[in-house]
Amino acid sequence: MPRKSGRHFLQLPGPTNVPDRVFRAMNRAVIDHRGPEFSTMVTRLLEDLRWIFGAPEHVFVFPSSASGCWEAALVNTLSPGDHVLVFNNGFFAGKWGAIAERLGFNVETLEGDWRYPVDARAIRDRLKADQDHSIQAVLVVHNETSTGVTSDIAEVRAVLDSVEHPALLMVDAVSSLGATEYQQGEWRVDVTVSGSQKGLMLPPGLGFCAVSSKAIEWHERATSNRGYWDFTDMLDVNRFGFFPYTPATTLLYGLEEALVMLREEGLDMVFARHARLAEATRLAVSGWGLDNFCADAIAYSNSGTTVQMPDRFDADAFRGVVLKRFNMSLGSGLGRLKEKVFRIGHLGDLNELMLMGALSGVEMGLKVEGIPHEDRGLRAAIEFLVAS
Ligand SMILES: *Cc1c(COP(=O)(O)O)cnc(C)c1O
DSSP: OOOOOSOOEEESSSSOOOOHHHHHHHSSOOOOTTSHHHHHHHHHHHHHHHHHHTOOSEEEEESSOHHHHHHHHHHHHOOTTOEEEEEESSHHHHHHHHHHHHTTOEEEEEEOOTTSOOOHHHHHHHHHHOTTOOEEEEEEESEETTTTEEOOHHHHHHHHHHTTOOOEEEEEOTTTTTTSOOOTTTTTOSEEEEESSSTTOOOSOOEEEEEOHHHHHHHHHOOOOOSTTOHHHHHHHHTTTOOSSOOOHHHHHHHHHHHHHHHHHOHHHHHHHHHHHHHHHHHHHHHTTOEESOOOGGGBOSSEEEEEOOTTOOHHHHHHHHHHHHOEEEEEOOGGGTTTEEEEEOOSSOOHHHHHHHHHHHHHHHHHHTOOOOTTHHHHHHHHHHHO
């Protein structure tokens, strides 16, 4: 392949751009993971992580992709055959449910419309009917990255409270953490699953399980088989700033730096920036006369926008052209959305000109492919960014 000049545009809703500062922080010698320098770093890091999740009891860090923490969340808090309720409104929710099933839990799925957020009323009705409290856990995805739909977790919490249901509330915040407000403590989420390569601006390779004290209590009674993922092994040595096995030391250096960067910018500013760039993207999409897959304006994602490809056109062929001609990667349609949508990521380390570059690439791709569209997309985004 001939060399391509300039930067590649990685415009996925994860993995996202890794800032140079994070790369530089990672480019350091690996130290003894059982020595005093490491212990000091990790003790501070585990405290800082509580801040980014909104202060849960403890944050477990695994050298894994985020999906590994779907498993860790389940096996550490539940027992074989436990009844788990999953709200399926997208590809990732479905995958979490499928993993729960493989692990031998009794999984019940509430099928949602993929174009809409989690239907808290449907969850309430189901929990209300569960008089003997057989349901042990409710699983929802905060930001469904496949569809560009964000759900209201406070509303789900309120539903559990309103029917006084004691089930654990487990939330996938993989693509919302560091992009959209997330308050684990306030919303009394029991386990939050996340990963390094999205809002946290790191390379892939770290998974997180942020847990409440209730989740820790349940963990002490939970009898699922677990080896590598055991919270107890982690807690025993995390207290001293260590891990029960060799951690991903260089990723932890990067995590330290990423958290410093988020603090410097201020989380409120980070969220406002994401909201602004997301709105510019949505205005571009409607200016092209294309449809946002998310059908509920309240639930528009600030992490990524899923765009419906007009009938007769293949979204993957379009993405292929954009990659070849303009050196930009757009997100693909996942699961049942394969070839039907493409996804524009706008989370992580991004600014206005980077976004405008990405939107230009989309518009040029539409022209190259002869996909019918209107010419108002870029202008709408520019006008919004200049005025706001
Ligand atoms: C990316 C993503 C995952 C999976 O993360 P991996 O690191 O690929 O395992 C899970 N859930 C959501 C919502 C995601 O966006």
